[in-house]
Amino acid sequence: xxxxxxxxxxxxxxxxxxxxxxxxxxxxxxxxxxxxxxxxxxxxxxxxxxxxxxxxxxxxxxxxxxxxxxxxxxxxxxxxxxxxxxxxxxxxxxxxxxxxxxxxxxxxxxxxxxxxxxxxxxxxxxxxxxxxxxxxxxx
Amino acid sequence: xxxxxxxxxxxxxxxxxxxxxxxxxxxxxxxxxxxxxxxxxxxxxxxxxxxxxxxxxxxxxxxxxxxxxxxxxxxxxxxxxxxxxxxxxxxxxxxxxxxxxxxxxxxxxxxxxxxxxxxxxxxxxxxxxxxxxxxxxxxxxxxxxxxxxxxxxxxxxxxxxxxxxxxxxxxxxxxxxxxxxxxxxxxxxxxxxxxxxxxxxxxxxxxxxxxxxxxxxxxxxxxxxxxxxxxxxxxxxxxxxxxxxxxxxxxxxxxxxxxxxxxxxxxxxxxxxxxxxxxxxxxxxxxxxxxxxxxxxxxxxxxxxxxxxxxxxxxxxxxxxxxxxxxxxxxxxxxxxxxxxxxxxxxxxxxxxxxxxxxxxxxxxxxxxxxxxxxxxxxxxxxxxxxxxxxxxxxxxxxxxxxxxxxxxxxx
Numbered sequence: 199x200x201x202x203x204x205x206x207x208x209x210x211x212x213x214x215x216x217x218x219x220x221x222x223x224x225x226x227x228x229x230x231x232x233x234x235x236x237x238x239x240x241x242x243x244x245x246x247x248x249x250x251x252x253x254x255x256x257x258x259x260x261x262x263x264x265x266x267x268x269x270x271x272x273x274x275x276x277x278x279x280x281x282x283x284x285x286x287x288x289x290x291x292x293x294x295x296x297x298x299x300x301x302x303x304x305x306x307x308x309x310x311x312x313x314x315x316x317x318x319x320x321x322x323x324x325x326x327x328x329x330x331x332x333x334x335x336x337x
Numbered sequence: 338x339x340x341x342x343x344x345x346x347x348x349x350x351x352x353x354x355x356x357x358x359x360x361x362x363x364x365x366x367x368x369x370x371x372x373x374x375x376x377x378x379x380x381x382x383x384x385x386x387x388x389x390x391x392x393x394x395x396x397x398x399x400x401x402x403x404x405x406x407x408x409x410x411x412x413x414x415x416x417x418x419x420x421x422x423x424x425x426x427x428x429x430x431x432x433x434x435x436x437x438x439x440x441x442x443x444x445x446x447x448x449x450x451x452x453x454x455x456x457x458x459x460x461x462x463x464x465x466x467x468x469x470x471x472x473x474x475x476x477x478x479x480x481x482x483x484x485x486x487x488x489x490x491x492x493x494x495x496x497x498x499x500x501x502x503x504x505x506x507x508x509x510x511x512x513x514x515x516x517x518x519x520x521x522x523x524x525x526x527x528x529x530x531x532x533x534x535x536x537x538x539x540x541x542x543x544x545x546x547x548x549x550x551x552x553x554x555x556x557x558x559x560x561x562x563x564x565x566x567x568x569x570x571x572x573x574x575x576x577x578x579x580x581x582x583x584x585x586x587x588x589x590x591x592x593x594x595x596x597x598x599x600x601x602x603x604x605x606x607x608x609x610x611x612x613x614x615x616x617x618x619x620x621x622x623x624x625x626x627x628x629x630x631x632x633x634x635x636x637x638x639x640x641x642x643x644x645x646x647x648x649x650x651x652x653x654x655x656x657x658x659x660x661x662x663x664x665x666x667x668x669x670x671x672x673x674x675x676x677x678x679x680x681x682x683x684x685x686x687x688x689x690x691x692x693x694x695x696x697x698x699x700x701x702x703x704x705x706x707x708x709x710x711x712x713x714x715x716x717x718x719x720x721x722x723x724x725x726x727x728x729x730x731x732x733x734x735x736x737x738x739x740x741x742x743x744x745x746x747x748x749x
Contacts, residue, residue, distance in 0.1 A: 203689075208747070234686075234718065235718025236706075236718050258686060259687075260686065260689045
């Protein structure tokens, strides 16, 4: 009944993985969602182009914080080059739930921060497009 | 003064609102987002349909039958609105798109012509962004200074600070009659008198007050009042700016175009009389006429009765929500507020509260409600908000309370 609050998502929200600060990260990016004030900071250690350690910190709703926790587990060991091309599909696969046009922004916040860190950019290309058309919206 | 005991019957009123009979996520719809926008009764929906099926043409243009019939209905709606707020004349009632456009009209037309460096515009910390941003823009352009009346921890305007802030430099005091977040009903008459005493004009944001309380612009003595049709059973896309006739006569136009002119020559133009001077272009004809139907609907219920119903409901809700662990209601106690309850919960973010409630068919708002300075004042980024109208019942408040307990179960 509560798709949004599937057990796994609540588990990540209540017991976040890899949450905390990192001493001297190789890459760090802080992003916010101005609509609801959610905040996420992603910190990465990178060796030979691969993510070898991840920490994140933040505050906000269940979706944004669980997404950050799930993402932090999924990207460990991955090549930075691959993560630069992750998008909405990868994030929604991790969450495993359909999201409407408003909550999708909560879910994408950690990935936005990750990609900005990986690219060294502040805005996500094609963000406008991605925000307005979701093939996986709730009916 | 009559002390009538007639009260609203929300159950009967609900029959007039087709949308309230639909289901959401397989549950009966409980609509508690009335501060954002209200639902529409059949009478208003029918009025819209009737205009297009029977009397639609452009207004103030043609000599033909339909244009005259549409013009008569359109101007008839203006007279109904004037009567509803007790304006001296329908000429003081300007059709705009919404409250925001009404405030922008005053900011640009009056503000650009009258504000100078050294002048001050006074607003309050409890304003909606629509009564903040236009003044920030106009102060920036004219060199005037924007000042803010603070809000006390329990959600009232700080009237001691007001004493210091209102000076002979204050050219305009713009404030809401009722907060769209904490629900505080401000003492409009007193505030207007204090502003007038220093020679300042007053703009009242009536977006929340006009749909929910009896409003008398002559008793208030405000110089401008802006409000929206869609928050008072009317269609979206139509709103009202009331202004004292003398001021409207003195103000330059806001937008130029058709309808607002008396004569256009290649060397220049002369303006039409008020209110038409401020209604450039083809207006929202059907929406204005349907707003007239909304005014009829509310007048038949009686605004005293509307206010009494909401007072009773908000008192009940205030009590029920006290029982919920970790829930904190923002703003004043139940006696000084309209039918708005903004709250935060220790267990859950406002978005999560709203999402759990949505799954139960309950519509509330989560976010900053276009009042970021007020949320900053309370050290919050967001809150959850339930707001009531004529068709809401104590049963629905019970369902809200039950769902909020459920929030604590999910996140506790």
